[in-house]
Amino acid sequence: xxLPLVQQDDSLPPDAMLPQESVRQRVSDIFIYQMPFNRExxxxxxxxxxxxxxxxxxxxxxxxxxALQKILHGGxxxxxxxxxxxxxxxxxxxxxxxxxxxxARMGTIDLRVDYLRPGRGEHFTxxxxxxxxxxxxxxxxxxxxxxxxxxxxxxxxxxxxx
Amino acid sequence: xxLPLVQQDDSLPPDAMLPQESVRQRVSDIFIYQMPFNRExxxxxxxxxxxxxxxxxxxxxxxxxxALQKILHGGxxxxxxxxxxxxxxxxxxxxxxxxxxxxARMGTIDLRVDYLRPGRGEHFTxxxxxxxxxxxxxxxxxxxxxxxxxxxxxxxxxxxxx
Amino acid sequence: xxLPLVQQDDSLPPDAMLPQESVRQRVSDIFIYQMPFNRExxxxxxxxxxxxxxxxxxxxxxxxxxALQKILHGGxxxxxxxxxxxxxxxxxxxxxxxxxxxxARMGTIDLRVDYLRPGRGEHFTxxxxxxxxxxxxxxxxxxxxxxxxxxxxxxxxxxxxx
Amino acid sequence: xxLPLVQQDDSLPPDAMLPQESVRQRVSDIFIYQMPFNRExxxxxxxxxxxxxxxxxxxxxxxxxxALQKILHGGxxxxxxxxxxxxxxxxxxxxxxxxxxxxARMGTIDLRVDYLRPGRGEHFTxxxxxxxxxxxxxxxxxxxxxxxxxxxxxxxxxxxxx
Numbered sequence: 001x002x003l004p005l006v007q008q009d010d011s012l013p014p015d016a017m018l019p020q021e022s023v024r025q026r027v028s029d030i031f032i033y034q035m036p037f038n039r040e041x042x043x044x045x046x047x048x049x050x051x052x053x054x055x056x057x058x059x060x061x062x063x064x065x066x067a068l069q070k071i072l073h074g075g076x077x078x079x080x081x082x083x084x085x086x087x088x089x090x091x092x093x094x095x096x097x098x099x100x101x102x103x104a105r106m107g108t109i110d111l112r113v114d115y116l117r118p119g120r121g122e123h124f125t126x127x128x129x130x131x132x133x134x135x136x137x138x139x140x141x142x143x144x145x146x147x148x149x150x151x152x153x154x155x156x157x158x159x160x161x162x
Numbered sequence: 163x164x165l166p167l168v169q170q171d172d173s174l175p176p177d178a179m180l181p182q183e184s185v186r187q188r189v190s191d192i193f194i195y196q197m198p199f200n201r202e203x204x205x206x207x208x209x210x211x212x213x214x215x216x217x218x219x220x221x222x223x224x225x226x227x228x229a230l231q232k233i234l235h236g237g238x239x240x241x242x243x244x245x246x247x248x249x250x251x252x253x254x255x256x257x258x259x260x261x262x263x264x265x266a267r268m269g270t271i272d273l274r275v276d277y278l279r280p281g282r283g284e285h286f287t288x289x290x291x292x293x294x295x296x297x298x299x300x301x302x303x304x305x306x307x308x309x310x311x312x313x314x315x316x317x318x319x320x321x322x323x324x
Numbered sequence: 325x326x327l328p329l330v331q332q333d334d335s336l337p338p339d340a341m342l343p344q345e346s347v348r349q350r351v352s353d354i355f356i357y358q359m360p361f362n363r364e365x366x367x368x369x370x371x372x373x374x375x376x377x378x379x380x381x382x383x384x385x386x387x388x389x390x391a392l393q394k395i396l397h398g399g400x401x402x403x404x405x406x407x408x409x410x411x412x413x414x415x416x417x418x419x420x421x422x423x424x425x426x427x428a429r430m431g432t433i434d435l436r437v438d439y440l441r442p443g444r445g446e447h448f449t450x451x452x453x454x455x456x457x458x459x460x461x462x463x464x465x466x467x468x469x470x471x472x473x474x475x476x477x478x479x480x481x482x483x484x485x486x
Numbered sequence: 487x488x489l490p491l492v493q494q495d496d497s498l499p500p501d502a503m504l505p506q507e508s509v510r511q512r513v514s515d516i517f518i519y520q521m522p523f524n525r526e527x528x529x530x531x532x533x534x535x536x537x538x539x540x541x542x543x544x545x546x547x548x549x550x551x552x553a554l555q556k557i558l559h560g561g562x563x564x565x566x567x568x569x570x571x572x573x574x575x576x577x578x579x580x581x582x583x584x585x586x587x588x589x590a591r592m593g594t595i596d597l598r599v600d601y602l603r604p605g606r607g608e609h610f611t612x613x614x615x616x617x618x619x620x621x622x623x624x625x626x627x628x629x630x631x632x633x634x635x636x637x638x639x640x641x642x643x644x645x646x647x648x
Binding site: 035036037038039040041061062063064065073074075076078079080082083107108109110111112113114115 | 236240
């Protein structure tokens with residue numbers, strides 16, 4: 001799966017180094033607000049550091065896989081876990097040009113989700129850490145918890161980064 | 163992830179055997195039309211036989227992960243592949259009571275998605291076959307193709323069924 | 325994969341509760357010393373507690389997948405990670421009879437290994453923790469480190485336990 | 487996991503194209519006969535074509551995980567499935583130099599094994615096909631059957647190839 005190559009209306013020259021806050025803003029902007037499916041999920045980027053990323057979202061009726069029990073849909077869980085892992089990979093001090101190139105080259109190779117407990121709750125947190133960084137391959141691990149710190153699901157994803 | 167336990171307004175007695183067409187109708191009804199997230203995805207059950215299930219869906223703007231390239235979101239792919247595998251498990255000649263019990267007990271244990279090629283296309287087909295049936299554990303394999311028969315992604319999922 | 329049902333020459337009555345040290349001894353005995361392949365790997369059970377298990381092994385010529393670089397074989401890594409996860413599941417205060425029944429019913433459903441860094445080193449440690457316990461399904465996560473605490477590989481395995 | 491870089495006593499110049507039979511011979515030689523662990527498993531390369539590879543092995547006492555039931559060890563299954571996938575990637579008409587470079591760069595990123603049925607039998611066949619070829623990433627799927635064509639296990643593995 002190729003990740004988005006979004007045209008930014010950049011006033012910065014291609015070799016200008018992006019400050020960290022700007023990288024964070026672009027990642028939030030591109031991957032959440034410009035990607036229709038993530039917007040549907042209502043994901044919000046809470047923390048975005050070199051070694052971890054945290055996204056939050058609230059339970060909504062359309063994210064539910066079990067209408068009676070109000071349990072999150074397994075596909076929603078998979079999507080959120082996939083996202084938070086990939087978000088982490090964008091955290092680098094890079095030039096405008098490198099940022100765009102990196103986005104164009106990046107892709108998810110595979111994703112594995114373990115559903116540990118029913119997806120009950122109102123507010124959910126997706127946390128991701130890097131297991132393996134690299135100039136070709138990266139591996140991220142992600143966790144889904146609810147507001148009571150129940151560990152609902154975990155995922156490991158492999159990405160091509162170069 | 164527990165799957166939905168939906169109350170059916172059944173006029174049939176609990177031990178009545180459901181005809182195959184009725185099982186198919188209930189599965190379509192419950193898992194697609196009553197599950198908000200699957201409704202969002204626009205999934206439609208095309209074939210539903212003992213040894214395979216086929217779901218189709220069209221590309222919609224909100225399913226896209228890459229707005230410029232119009233490539234399907236990886237989470238949408240994961241969700242669709244998860245669904246078509248679990249649909250297959252409901253194909254049995256069973257009584258009304260068993261049908262409801264089976265739904266209540268069924269759950270996804272884990273899911274692995276391999277993203278093979280970019281999710282380009284207009285019309286997509288999700289196909290699933292059973293690798294392992296059983297009274298405790300089932301394993302299904304699913305495939306995503308576009309209208310040109312390009313193999314976009316594949317998944318293997320493990321389910322608890324008893 | 326069914327796990328071993330080994331006949332113990334038990335002088336204890338079937339309903340006698342096994343003390344923890346006895347469970348540990350039996351697990352070591354059965355899974356390591358009586359299982360030819362684990363004996364080949366030279367695994368040694370170092371710690372065996374309710375919440376984690378640790379196995380150690382040394383590099384031997386026959387465990388190597390790359391003769392020049394002396395890197396561990398990926399299959400050896402997979403085997404060790406699979407083993408340490410399953411070992412953890414046997415840690416319970418149970419009767420002699422339950423111990424044998426549990427062994428007979430237990431099986432590995434699936435195993436996923438991520439190879440993070442080359443398997444270089446002389447002394448290796450396999451650590452396992454439970455992600456999900458349960459009376460039907462258990463999920464364990466395992467880690468392989470070398471003597472320099474380099475994280476070489478990680479695995480997640482799902483087991484049927486009842 | 488880096489795969490073996492074995493020094494061949496080559497009388498051929500580095501840019502000589504290797505005939506297919508020679509590639510096959512070198513792959514057999516390097517990966518089976520020179521890799522101690524594969525030699526332990528007793529793997530034999532039966533077919534080695536552009537679109538599939540087949541390895542066979544016999545049950546031996548040391549490959550057994552369950553001494554009483556004579557069932558294959560899950561780690562042996564994982565190792566064999568990993569191997570047959572990676573073997574497939576070496577099938578190319580390439581020069582001597584490229585062959586050595588390719589071996590040096592190749593590595594397994596991840597491996598997933600589904601254990602479908604108990605590993606009973608006397609003679610086993612490992613078959614592999616490519617799901618995704620590519621100049622950076624390859625994905626192979628492998629199957630383990632016994633002499634009665636019972637499908638015992640399946641695996642999907644991702645490799646870095648460039």
